Amino acid sequence: MTNSPVRSPRLLLTATVVLVMAGVILLTVPHTLSAPATSASPGATAPTSYPLTTASRGRAAQANGSAPATASTTSTQSASASALPPHGEGVAGDAVIQTSLEDAWPADLAADDExxxxxxxxxxLRADATGIGRAKWPALFGNPDQAIAPAFATARFRIQAAIAREDGSPDKAVVHLVWAGADRGGTYTDRRITDWYFARTSTKGGFTWTPQPRT
Incomplete structure (x- = not known):
């Protein structure tokens, strides 16, 4: 009876140690088992997702039997630019510029409207650049006697090419002009670009195209 109080603490201590060791073993076993799942063979890498690039889109389009739109547009623009005559070509190059405009913007207006x-x-354009005919459009140029002096000489003014096309709706249009001229300082430049915008307005006899003020 005198030894029982001594054994009890020892038994409790022994049991505690056993439980602690068992807990350690249980905590260690899952990590040991999971190690093979997380480890990888030498040189293996996780898959990475990359956004599609222009080149990959182009290859995908070619695989589907179609060419990428960006490449087609760039090629067309490059071809059109290379087909233009050099600056200073003169009247001989105007027809090429006209053809280039017509190819770039196919006609979309009725022939009479165009x-x-x-x-x-x-x-x-002639009135704006040289002053000739400004009185026809007082709403645009004001009083001809008080208008700003023309910036370009009449003698060297030349319209090289022009097209008229719809501007977003059947009731709006734009006239795209390419021209050449010498300013008051004598500097001559060709292939200048000017756009004039028009709106279809109703009249008693039908309608007319009214030029819009330039902003």
Whole structure:
């Protein structure tokens, strides 16, 4: 009876140690088992997702039997630019510029509308650059006697090419003009670009194309 109090603490201590060791073993076993799952063979890498690049999109389009739109557009623009005559070519190169404009912007207006717009666009450009005919459009140029002096000489002014096209709707149009001229200082430059915008307005007899103020 006198030894029982001594054994009890020893038994409790022994049991505690056993439980602690068992707990350590249980905590260690999952890590040991999971190690093979997380380890990888030498040289192996996790898959990485990359965004599609222009080149990969182009290859995908070629695989589907179609060419990428960006490449086609760039090629067309490069071809058009290389087909233009050099600066200073003179009247001989105007026809090439006209053809280039027509190829870049196919016609989308009725022939009669296009003709009227081209006449008005050419006259407006001439009036704006040289001062000739400004009295026809007082709303745009004001009083001819008080208007700003023309910036370009009449003698060397030349319209090289012009087209008229819709501008976003059937009731709007733009006349795109390429021209050449010498300023008051005598500097001559060709292939200048000017756009005149028009709006279709109703009249008693139908409608007319009205030039819009330049901003």
């Amino acid at each position: 003709r009227k717009l081209l006449v008005a666009g050419r006259d407006l």
